[in-house]
Amino acid sequence: MSMLTIEPGKIPTKDLHQFILGAVAPRPIAFASTISKDGQPNLAPYSFFNAFSSNPPILIFSSNRRVANNTTKDTLRNVEDTGEVVINVVSHSFVRQMALSSVEYGAEINEFEKAGFTPLPSEVVKPFRVAESPVQMECVVDQILPLGEDGGAGNLIICRIVRMHIAEAVLTDKGRIDPDKIDLMGRMGRFYYVRASGAAVEEIMQDVAAFGIGFDQLPAGVKQSTLLTGNELAQLAALTHLPNAEEARAVLQQRPDWQVLLESGDTESLHRLIRELIAGGAAETALQLAVLA
Ligand SMILES: Cc1cc2nc3c(=O)[nH]c(=O)nc-3n(C[C@H](O)[C@H](O)[C@H](O)COP(=O)(O)O)c2cc1C
Secondary structure, three states, X not given: OOOOOOOOOOOOHHHHHHHHHHHOOOEEOEEEEEEOOOOOEEEEEEOOEEEEEEOOEEEEEEOOOOOOOOOOOHHHHHHHHHOEEEEEOOEHHHHHHHHHHOOOOOOOOOHHHHOOOOEEOOOOOOOOEEOOOOEEEXXXXXXXXXXXXXXXXXXXXXXXXXXXXXXXXXXXOOOOEOHHHHOEEEEOOOOOEEEOOHHHOOOOOOOXXXXXXXXXXXXXXHHOOOOOOHHXXXXXXXXXXXXXXXXXXXXXXXXXXXXXXXXXXXXHXXXXXXXHHHHOOOHHHHHHHHHHO
């Protein structure tokens, strides 16, 4: 792979910013509701955001100094003044309204009104919840950590959840959040977003206590295959037992026709069969064949 290599400080901040946004993506969006010390509601999206701890329950988002003129934002001033914020999640059903709320309206403007959101009183903190959002987290601000003084510098707003509200409509019958029902949006670089439901969602089950044999134990024939991908090989390497030759031969009792394929030396057809078996959920059988090859 030919690489573009960047030394921060040697390119304009706005360009570095875009490379970071495009690479560290998709990012969840904190729809941050705050209130000024005079009682003026404020709402803005922040995608320099994530969860960092469950006990205590900590969310962190960053309100950056503007790259263009090094000014700071209403949300930052409000959390400095009041120490409270409600972080709401962003679903596809109101993503355009969320985008409208990101316009740099003055501090006197209430983005709930501008972008058509319904303010819902919180139980513990003063800022409103966004009624349209399926998950609303009332937070107190534990700490604000400025990361620099120049344009583009972040200010980490470290928040502790004191109350969490989850719409029952987004829960499965087992009471867990269903990705298709919550239908979250993620932010990427430039004007790109991702909708995290439907075909975009993939289930990858990896038991952390199941010690897979690893790539280093894979038979050389498949490891060096130009056909099988890293993802396919990983499904063989995740199996916890490498069959010996005798165990592997058992597969030929069910499929004597595979003996012919093995003896033919047609590696491409063999690797295609291994691929099909992996795709069909028969990785153990695929590994038996790989051992015999
Ligand atoms: C999806 C999305 C994510 C954003 N993420 C951030 C962010 O992480 N940090 C930031 O400083 N600005 C971010 N912005 C820009 C702010 O939302 C924008 O500057 C807004 O006007 C700030 O509002 P405020 O002054 O009311 O806090 C984002 C905008 C959008 C649309």
